[in-house]
Amino acid sequence: MFERQDFLPGSVAVVTGAGSGIGAAVAAGLVSRGVAVALLDRDAAALAASVAACGGGRTLALTVDVADPDAVRTAFAAAADRLGPVRHAVAAAGILRPAPLTEIDPADFCASWQVNVGGVLHLLQESARTLPPGGSVVVVTSNAAVVPRTSMATYAATKAAAAALTRVAGLELAAVGVRCNMVAPGTTATPMLQALWTDPDAARAQALAGEPEKHRLGIPLGRIADPEDIADTVLYLLSQQARHITMQQLVVDGGASL
Numbered sequence: 001m002f003e004r005q006d007f008l009p010g011s012v013a014v015v016t017g018a019g020s021g022i023g024a025a026v027a028a029g030l031v032s033r034g035v036a037v038a039l040l041d042r043d044a045a046a047l048a049a050s051v052a053a054c055g056g057g058r059t060l061a062l063t064v065d066v067a068d069p070d071a072v073r074t075a076f077a078a079a080a081d082r083l084g085p086v087r088h089a090v091a092a093a094g095i096l097r098p099a100p101l102t103e104i105d106p107a108d109f110c111a112s113w114q115v116n117v118g119g120v121l122h123l124l125q126e127s128a129r130t131l132p133p134g135g136s137v138v139v140v141t142s143n144a145a146v147v148p149r150t151s152m153a154t155y156a157a158t159k160a161a162a163a164a165l166t167r168v169a170g171l172e173l174a175a176v177g178v179r180c181n182m183v184a185p186g187t188t189a190t191p192m193l194q195a196l197w198t199d200p201d202a203a204r205a206q207a208l209a210g211e212p213e214k215h216r217l218g219i220p221l222g223r224i225a226d227p228e229d230i231a232d233t234v235l236y237l238l239s240q241q242a243r244h245i246t247m248q249q250l251v252v253d254g255g256a257s258l
């Protein structure tokens with residue numbers, strides 16, 4: 001049996017949303033595997049904390065709004081210039097503005113599309129322009145892209161659109177040996193979710209048990225994901241271990257979208 005390296009020595013990755021939650025865990029996980037990481041986020045203070053959490057690995061913090069295509073292009077160029085040719089890219093930046101159908105704010109709808117879909121498009125475009133054969137992309141979607149959830153119309157639609165973009169990118173880039181996959185988390189303990197919890201203990205219990213009146217099943221595995229649970233799956237799909245996997249969406253939600 002031959003040994004396959006997870007990541008080539010000297011590999012460089014771009015990670016969006018790296019200032020918090022899942023993106024921060026992906027960045028730290030990559031650095032711990034010897035990958036140099038350009039951390040992109042619109043929150044400069046959060047980025048500084050994430051870089052510190054990477055514990056001295058090769059990193060570059062770039063304050064970027066992923067909704068801005070020029071900013072994303074400049075960031076990829078800066079990553080290549082400062083760290084070396086970019087081989088991997090992860091889209092984890094995202095926003096969640098839940099509302100029942102009749103109460104969706106048009107500004108929230110627009111912002112969600114700009115970040116959750118536009119941001120993914122811009123990362124896929126730069127990946128298509130710059131990643132070499134053997135390169136890989138992972139887009140963080142959501143189990144809401146797979147099953148309907150009340151008050152999640154905007155979010156679910158953006159995540160489903162991001163998944164469609166990623167599948168087409170995977171098809172187009174297969175010809176040049178670049179893989180594109182998705183990880184669809186369920187309930188994960190990050191600031192995005194915790195910001196919605198007025199009573200954290202009650203919210204956790206409700207997430208685990210489910211809410212029949214909202215047609216939510218609960219979480220069969222009986223735990224809420226840590227950001228690292230999602231990051232580990234992202235790292236697997238990004239790595240050489242997954243070299244024959246592309247255009248796939250792996251749901252990581254403890255069985256909640258059964």
Ligand SMILES: NC(=O)c1ccc[n+]([C@@H]2O[C@H](COP(=O)([O-])OP(=O)(O)OC[C@H]3O[C@@H](n4cnc5c(N)ncnc54)[C@H](O)[C@@H]3O)[C@@H](O)[C@H]2O)c1
Pocket residue numbers: 016017018019020021022023040041042043046064065066067091092093094095096115119140141142143184185186187188189190191192193
């Ligand atoms: N936490 C969950 O339960 C959960 C479930 C399913 C999917 N997700 C998805 O996982 C991804 C990561 O979410 P998280 O839970 O870590 O959230 P988070 O809020 O902790 O982190 C998201 C990061 O994205 C950044 N960001 C937002 N808009 C940006 C923009 N325009 N440009 C650059 N950066 C921007 C934020 O500043 C933040 O640092 C998101 O795409 C989210 O939709 C999360």
